[in-house]
Each structure stands twice: as C-alpha cells, then as structure tokens.
Amino acid sequence: MATRRPTIGLEVHAELKTATKMFCACKNDPDEARPNVNVCPICLAHPGTLPTINKEAVRHLTRIGAAVGGTLADFSEFDRKSYFYPDIPKGYQISQYEHPFVRGGTLAGVALTRVHLEEDTARSWHSKDKTLIDFNRAGIPLMELVTEPMITDAKTAGAFARELQLLLRTLGAGEANLEKGEMRIEANVSLRDGEALGTKVEVKNLNSFRSVERAIAYEIERQGALLERGERVVQETRGWDEAKQTTFSQRLKEGSADYRYFPEPDLPKMLLSEVSDMRVTDLPELPSERRARLIATGAFRPEQVATLVSRLELSAFIDAVAKELTHDTALLSLAANYLVSDLAGETGKITHDEFAKLMRMLAAGDLSSRGAKDLLVIMKESGGDPELLAQERGLIQVHDAGALRQAVRTVIEAHAKAADEYRGGKDAAFQYLVGEAMKVTGGAGNPSLLKKLLIEELKR
Numbered sequence: 001m002a003t004r005r006p007t008i009g010l011e012v013h014a015e016l017k018t019a020t021k022m023f024c025a026c027k028n029d030p031d032e033a034r035p036n037v038n039v040c041p042i043c044l045a046h047p048g049t050l051p052t053i054n055k056e057a058v059r060h061l062t063r064i065g066a067a068v069g070g071t072l073a074d075f076s077e078f079d080r081k082s083y084f085y086p087d088i089p090k091g092y093q094i095s096q097y098e099h100p101f102v103r104g105g106t107l108a109g110v111a112l113t114r115v116h117l118e119e120d121t122a123r124s125w126h127s128k129d130k131t132l133i134d135f136n137r138a139g140i141p142l143m144e145l146v147t148e149p150m151i152t153d154a155k156t157a158g159a160f161a162r163e164l165q166l167l168l169r170t171l172g173a174g175e176a177n178l179e180k181g182e183m184r185i186e187a188n189v190s191l192r193d194g195e196a197l198g199t200k201v202e203v204k205n206l207n208s209f210r211s212v213e214r215a216i217a218y219e220i221e222r223q224g225a226l227l228e229r230g231e232r233v234v235q236e237t238r239g240w241d242e243a244k245q246t247t248f249s250q251r252l253k254e255g256s257a258d259y260r261y262f263p264e265p266d267l268p269k270m271l272l273s274e275v276s277d278m279r280v281t282d283l284p285e286l287p288s289e290r291r292a293r294l295i296a297t298g299a300f301r302p303e304q305v306a307t308l309v310s311r312l313e314l315s316a317f318i319d320a321v322a323k324e325l326t327h328d329t330a331l332l333s334l335a336a337n338y339l340v341s342d343l344a345g346e347t348g349k350i351t352h353d354e355f356a357k358l359m360r361m362l363a364a365g366d367l368s369s370r371g372a373k374d375l376l377v378i379m380k381e382s383g384g385d386p387e388l389l390a391q392e393r394g395l396i397q398v399h400d401a402g403a404l405r406q407a408v409r410t411v412i413e414a415h416a417k418a419a420d421e422y423r424g425g426k427d428a429a430f431q432y433l434v435g436e437a438m439k440v441t442g443g444a445g446n447p448s449l450l451k452k453l454l455i456e457e458l459k460r
Contacts, residue, residue: 016143058270
C-alpha cells in the first residue's frame with residue numbers, strides 16, 4: 001500500500017458565556033428547557049430590526065486570542081454568510097470572513113489559522129413525521145476556531161479538543177460541554193501523497209472527544225482503502241454514526257463562494273483600540289502554565305499532573321492543600337496519591353485544610369494507610385476533623401512501645417508454631433504474626449514499630 005500521510009484540520013464552534021445573546025438583549029441560557037422563550041424580534045429576524053454587538057462576547061474573543069498567542073485585530077467587521085436552512089431565521093448568518101478578531105496562535109502544539117465570532121443557529125428537533133424549531137439558541141454568541149491542517153493522527157486531534165475545552169473553562173469564556181452542544185467539532189480529513197494535498201472530507205456530528213478520535217481514525221482508513229483500489233475521494237461533508245461507528249455521506253462540500261459573504265451593513269466597523277475595556281490584562285494562569293508549575297515541584301507524577309490540571313476545582317484544591325502543607329514535596333506527593341487514586345479526584349465535602357491535616361497525621365504515623373482510606377470515605381460524605389473522627393473510631397495508631405511489646409509477646413506465646421517456623425527461615429510466618437499482632441491491638445498498632453518489636457522478641 002502506498003504511504004499516504006493523514007492531514008487533519010479542525011473547526012471548533014463553542015458557545016460563549018455571556019448574559020445576553022450576540023446581537024440582542026435576549027437571555028443566553030443554554031439550560032433553558034422550555035422552547036422559544038428566550039426570543040425577540042431581532043433574533044427571530046423580523047423585518048426592520050437592527051442587531052447590536054455584544055461587547056462581552058468580543059472581550060472573550062480577545063482574551064482567547066491573547067491566551068493562544070494569536071495576533072489580535074484592531075480593525076474588524078462582521079459579514080453576512082448566506083445559506084438557507086430552517087434553523088437560520090434570517091436566511092443568512094452574521095459571521096466574520098475577511099477580518100476575524102484573531103489570526104494565528106498555537107494551542108497544544110497545533111498552529112491556529114483564525115478565531116472569529118458569529119451567532120449560533122436555532123435547534124432542530126426531528127421526529128418521524130415533522131421537524132420542530134427551538135429558537136432559544138438562535139443568536140447565542142459562538143466562537144469559531146480553525147486550526148491549520150497540520151494534525152496527523154486522531155489522538156492528537158482529541159488532545160487538542162480537550163485542551164481547548166480546558167482553556168475556555170479556565171478563561172471563564174464558556175463551559176464547552178459537548179454533550180449539551182455547547183462545543184461542536186468538525187474534522188477536515190485528507191490523505192497526502194508526497195507534497196500534494198489530498199481531497200478534503202469534512203466530518204460532522206462529533207459530540208464527544210471519543211467520537212472525534214474514532215471518526216478521524218475511520219475516515220483515514222476509509223480514504224486509504226478507496227485510494228488503494230484506484231478510486232477517488234469525493235470532497236463532501238460526512239456525518240458520524242455513533243451506533244455503527246462509521247461516517248456517512250451528507251452533501252457535497254460548499255466553498256466560500258457558495259456563501260456569498262459580504263460586510264454586514266447593519267453593524268458598524270470596529271477599531272478595538274478605540275473601545276474601552278478591550279486591553280487584555282487579566283489572563284489567569286493558563287493550563288500549560290499550571291501544568292509546568294506542578295511538574296516543577298517534583299511532587300507529582302505526569303499522569304497525576306494531567307488529572308489535577310484537567311479540572312479547575314482540583315487545581316484550586318491541590319494549590320490550597322500545598323499552602324497548608326507548606327509546599328513540602330514529600331507530603332504533597334502523598335496528598336496527590338490519595339487525591340487522584342483513592343478519591344478519584346472527587347473531594348465531596350472534604351475541605352483543603354481537613355485533607356491536609358489527614359496527610360500530616362498519615363505521614364506522622366498517627367494513622368495507618370487503611371485507616372486513612374476509611375476516614376476519606378467518611379469525610380467525603382460529611383466532612384469533619386480527621387483527628388476527631390479517628391479518635392471516635394479508634395483509628396489513632398498506638399506508638400507506646402511498652403504496650404506494643406506486650407501485645408507482641410502475647411502473639412508469640414499464642415502462636416509458638418508460627419514463631420518457630422519464622423526462626424526456621426519461613427518469611428511467610430512473619431507476615432502472619434504481624435497480622436495477628438495488628439488484631440490484638442485492634443488495628444491501632446503502629447505497623448513499623450510492631451514489626452521492629454516482633455523481630456526483637458523473636459530473636460530472644
């Protein structure tokens with residue numbers, strides 16, 4: 001089979017978090033379940049109505065552009081993108097073509113072409129015999145981000161999409177939940193033979209990161225099989241069938257000329273340098289920066305860093321715990337193990353100071369690992385001071401050497417055969433005796449001290 005390199009570019013649409021829609025004062029509420037309540041003559045395209053630009057949406061775009069290191073436009077304008085579909089009330093969409101707000105930039109190692117603003121469409125509800133339209137979504141501010149066609153595999157595409165979602169959440173620009181349609185991803189896939197670009201196929205209906213990866217992998221395989229048989233790849237738009245795990249043809253792909261772009265006459269041209277509050281001076285710590293900072297501490301493994309950075313609440317939690325533990329590397333490493341592995345990142349009602357105290361108790365030997373795990377289950381449900389909870393449940397470890405030595409002697413006397421087997425070289429017998437000693441102390445004996453005392457007594 002000829003060697004053909006996959007060439008993948010992504011187009012990502014993400015709804016922005018604003019109080020009102022892009023060009024009118026209707027509420028921007030993606031959780032509204034009642035149909036057609038957040039609507040007005042403007043977003044329903046009644047004749048004679050005039051749109052007004054949402055300043056907060058523009059500000060989100062400039063912050064996104066700064067975060068990805070893109071070139072922020074000073075002059076920008078909106079355009080009419082003409083196409084006819086039931087979910088487009090005007091018969092055209094207000095978007096951007098020649099003068100987007102952002103050009104260039106990189107994210108997760110992928111070069112970006114542009115980032116621009118437009119309005120979302122209405123939502124169509126299809127049944128067997130009819131289609132209903134809900135216009136609540138029509139006019140919601142929508143960011144469109146286009147990457148360069150430089151991605152070469154499905155896994156990289158999925159990683160980029162995840163990083164973009166995290167960036168939007170970090171900036172407070174949007175929640176970007178794929179399952180709610182707040183973030184929608186389209187993949188342009190082709191196979192390059194040498195330096196010549198292949199025929200591009202656009203794949204839609206990708207409503208999860210897993211679907212993005214599977215659809216791209218399938219399309220690479222499908223196109224490769226076509227070319228291997230001497231057939232040609234048709235430039236078209238294809239959908240993704242989640243149930244069948246295949247793509248399917250929808251329509252021939254339009255070009256920019258088909259949309260008949262021209263400047264929107266009802267909206268003013270913009271010089272952002274003349275608009276107040278548009279200077280980007282308040283970016284938070286970005287995911288890439290947070291990732292590098294956590295790795296630099298030396299307290300976390302790479303897979304732990306990935307988990308801690310992937311959710312904003314976890315990042316804030318571990319930072320607060322780090323302050324409580326005075327950034328002690330060993331204690332932080334211990335904290336990460338319990339937070340990521342035992343709690344699976346779900347802290348429940350545990351506060352950062354309670355969690356830090358539990359880690360200090362564990363490191364000091366006041367709690368066994370088993371005791372700490374048991375307390376975490378309780379604290380996750382109801383919170384509480386770990387020391388008080390441990391005392392109430394008899395989980396505080398005994399460090400009294402005298403009391404533990406007596407327990408060890410009792411065990412050796414009661415299990416003389418196992419003691420003799422250990423003296424005869426059977427290591428398994430020693431573990432048995434340790435277990436029996438823990439039972440005698442009600443699980444509260446310090447295991448390290450118990451083992452030390454057990455060896456001493458067995459040598460007598």
